[in-house]
Amino acid sequence: MKNNKLTMIILAGAALAAGACQESIQYKDVVFFTGTENSPVTSMYVDGPSSMGMTVTSSAKLASEVTVSVEVNGAAVDSYNAANGTAYKMLPEGSYRLSSDSFRIEAGKNVSLPVNFEIVSMDDFEEGVLYCAPLTITGTSNGMDVLEASRTTYVLINQIITTKGVDLKQSNYVKFPSIINNSMFSNMSACTMEIRVYMNSYYSESANPGIASVMGVEENFLLRFGDISCKKNQLQYAGRGASVTSKSQFNTKQWYHLAVVDDGTNLVLYVDGEVEGEVASSGKSAINLAWDYMDGFHIGFSERGRMMNGIVSEARVWNRALNAIELENNQCYVDPASEGLIGYWRLDELDENGNFKDLTGNGNDGIPNSRPSWSEDIKCPVID
Numbered sequence: 001m002k003n004n005k006l007t008m009i010i011l012a013g014a015a016l017a018a019g020a021c022q023e024s025i026q027y028k029d030v031v032f033f034t035g036t037e038n039s040p041v042t043s044m045y046v047d048g049p050s051s052m053g054m055t056v057t058s059s060a061k062l063a064s065e066v067t068v069s070v071e072v073n074g075a076a077v078d079s080y081n082a083a084n085g086t087a088y089k090m091l092p093e094g095s096y097r098l099s100s101d102s103f104r105i106e107a108g109k110n111v112s113l114p115v116n117f118e119i120v121s122m123d124d125f126e127e128g129v130l131y132c133a134p135l136t137i138t139g140t141s142n143g144m145d146v147l148e149a150s151r152t153t154y155v156l157i158n159q160i161i162t163t164k165g166v167d168l169k170q171s172n173y174v175k176f177p178s179i180i181n182n183s184m185f186s187n188m189s190a191c192t193m194e195i196r197v198y199m200n201s202y203y204s205e206s207a208n209p210g211i212a213s214v215m216g217v218e219e220n221f222l223l224r225f226g227d228i229s230c231k232k233n234q235l236q237y238a239g240r241g242a243s244v245t246s247k248s249q250f251n252t253k254q255w256y257h258l259a260v261v262d263d264g265t266n267l268v269l270y271v272d273g274e275v276e277g278e279v280a281s282s283g284k285s286a287i288n289l290a291w292d293y294m295d296g297f298h299i300g301f302s303e304r305g306r307m308m309n310g311i312v313s314e315a316r317v318w319n320r321a322l323n324a325i326e327l328e329n330n331q332c333y334v335d336p337a338s339e340g341l342i343g344y345w346r347l348d349e350l351d352e353n354g355n356f357k358d359l360t361g362n363g364n365d366g367i368p369n370s371r372p373s374w375s376e377d378i379k380c381p382v383i384d
Helices: 002-026 076-084 324-329
Strands: 030-033 041-046 050-054 056-058 066-072 096-098 102-105 115-119 131-140 152-159 161-167 191-201 212-217 221-227 230-239 242-245 255-262 266-271 274-280 309-318 341-345 374-380
Touching (some): 041 050, 056 066, 056 102, 161 191, 191 212, 212 309, 221 255, 242 274, 309 374
Antiparallel strands (some): 050 115, 066 102, 066 131, 096 115, 191 255, 191 309, 212 221, 221 230, 255 266, 266 274, 309 341
16 A cells, blocks of 8 residues: 555656646746737738738846847748649749848837838739738847747738729629530539629519529529629529528628639638638539520629629639639639639720730630620729
C-alpha cells in the first residue's frame, strides 16, 4: 500500500512538473505582426500610390526598447500559393517600399511605432493580376522569440478597377445562341457560374412568381432572385430537380458578387465569397448550359420572360469548381486564359458587331436584345 501511495505521489509530481514546463513554454513572450494572430493576411486596396501603416506587437509590455527587423520576402509568394490554391505574383520591382526595415517598440509599451508599406507606382501593374508582398520578421535586438504562425504577413494587393456595366432595366437581356448544343457547355461534371449584380428593384411580394432571372438555363442551372417559395430579394439556384435559397435577403442599390458552384457532390451558393446556402448534388444529371430549353442560356432572362431590373458586369462560366478564395479574389477581373474558364463577358462594351465579346476566345459572344443602357464609373471591388 505504501509503495502504491509513493508511486502515485511520484506520478502526480511528474505530471505537475510537466504541466509547469508546458505552461512556461506556452506563456513565453513573443513578437508578431499586429492583427495576424488568427490570419497572416493583410489586404490593401489601391487605385494609385498608397500607403498602409503596419505595426508589430509584443505579448507583454517591455522593460526596455526593442527593435524588430523585417524584410520583404518575395520567395514566400510561391509557398503561399501552394498552400492556398491561389495565383498571386510578387509586386513588380520598384512599385513598393518600406519606410523602414525595422519596427521600434518603446520601453513600457507592447505595440511598435508604425512603419509604412507604400505602393509608389502602378505603372508596371498588369490588369487583373493578383499581387502579394510577404513581409517577414528576421530577428529582434534582444533575442526575443517570434510567434512562428505570425512571423510572415502577406500583404495582398487588390487593384480597384473602374469599369462599366449594362443596366437591363427589366427590358433588356443578353442571349447566347452559339452556346445552344455546344459540347463545351454540356455534360459538365463540375461548374462555376458567377456575375456581379446591382439591383435597381425587386418584384413586389404579391407578384407571382416574381422571379428576376440573373443567369443560366431554366430547369437546369439557373441563378435568380425570388420565387413563390422565397422572398423576392432572396437569391435562389434552381435546376435538375433541386433548389437552394440564400439565407440572407439583399438590398437594392448595392453591388454583390453572386456565384453558384457545383463540384459534382455539393452545390453551393456564394455571395461576395461567403456561403449563402448549399444542397447535395451527387446523383443529379450532368450540368447542361447548352440545353435549348426555353431558348437556352441567358443573362437577365428565362422562361421567355422573368426579366430583372438591375445592372450586370463580369459574367463567367467555368468547367471546374472554384473555391471561396478564388471567388473572393476574382470578383473584378480574371485572366481570360485561366484554367477551366470557358466563357467570360465583362459586359462593359460592345465589339464591332454590336455584341459582348467572349474574352476566352471561344467565340460565344453575347447578343443584347436591344441597345444597351450603360452604368458608368463602377468601382470594383466596393470598399466600405
